[in-house]
Amino acid sequence: GQQLNQSPQSMFIQEGEDVSMNCTxxxxxxxxxxxxxxxxxxxxxxxxxxxAGELTSNGRLTAQFGITRKDSFLNISASIPxxxxxYFCASIIQGAQKLVFGQGTRLTINP
Amino acid sequence: GAGVSQSPxxxxxxKGKDVELRCDPISGHTALYxxxxxxxxGLEFLxxxxxxxxxxxxxxxxxRFSAERTGGSVSTLTIQRTQQEDSAVYLCASSxxxxxxxxxxxxxGTRLTVT
Numbered sequence: 742g743q744q745l746n747q748s749p750q751s752m753f754i755q756e757g758e759d760v761s762m763n764c765t766x767x768x769x770x771x772x773x774x775x776x777x778x779x780x781x782x783x784x785x786x787x788x789x790x791x792x793a794g795e796l797t798s799n800g801r802l803t804a805q806f807g808i809t810r811k812d813s814f815l816n817i818s819a820s821i822p823x824x825x826x827x828y829f830c831a832s833i834i835q836g837a838q839k840l841v842f843g844q845g846t847r848l849t850i851n852p
Numbered sequence: 853g854a855g856v857s858q859s860p861x862x863x864x865x866x867k868g869k870d871v872e873l874r875c876d877p878i879s880g881h882t883a884l885y886x887x888x889x890x891x892x893x894g895l896e897f898l899x900x901x902x903x904x905x906x907x908x909x910x911x912x913x914x915x916r917f918s919a920e921r922t923g924g925s926v927s928t929l930t931i932q933r934t935q936q937e938d939s940a941v942y943l944c945a946s947s948x949x950x951x952x953x954x955x956x957x958x959x960x961g962t963r964l965t966v967t
Contacts, residue, residue, distance in 0.1 A: 781960060782960050783945070784895070784958050785958070786955045786956070786957075829894060838902070838907070839900055839908060840885075840897070840956065841897070842895040843894055845893075
């Protein structure tokens with residue numbers, strides 16, 4: 742089916758380190774989205790990618806839409822405590838107006 | 853308010869009881885979505901509305917689950933005869949329309965605990 746496989750499931754890093762997470766699928770998607778969820782809140786959109794090969798930055802965040810259209814990665818540079826949370830990749834199922842989400846990457850930062 | 857509002861924020865209910873969860877979308881947003889998030893899991897699609905119509909109900913887990921939307925605005929998700937496996941965070945989101953470049957704005961969810 743059209744599932745998104747996200748890795749790693751969790752990360753424990755030191756403040757200041759760079760972070761990389763990715764999402765893969767056996768299906769082709771035309772959109773890749775990255776969301777962040779803070780505890781007790783709903784996910785918030787960080788970056789949206791609409792073209793294969795697209796590389797987009799938002800402050801310390803950089804995301805890329807893979808050339809094969811089956812994967813995407815998110816990098817966070819110079820992590821800070823407020824980066825803690827769960828990061829989700831998501832994409833839109835073709836022919837259906839709904840997002841499918843990855844299982845999330847839980848980021849923990851040691852000060 | 854400016855964002856998606858959900859109520860209640862927390863709900864504890866006994867197995868077998870019915871519950872109603874409410875979502876107030878952002879004013880002017882025509883599309884409304886319900887998702888479920890179990891502990892440590894990703895988001896599971898339940899249903900979406902375009903206006904008052906629900907073109908896709910494919911994610912509703914069973915016939916105990918239903919949802920409606922009135923006036924193109926407020927939506928309620930009803931779970932009848934709740935079971936312990938229904939315990940989860942129920943998230944609502946709205947967007948201007950259902951186009952792929954119309955981002956979803958999520959509420960903070962209702963945490964449902966069935967005892």
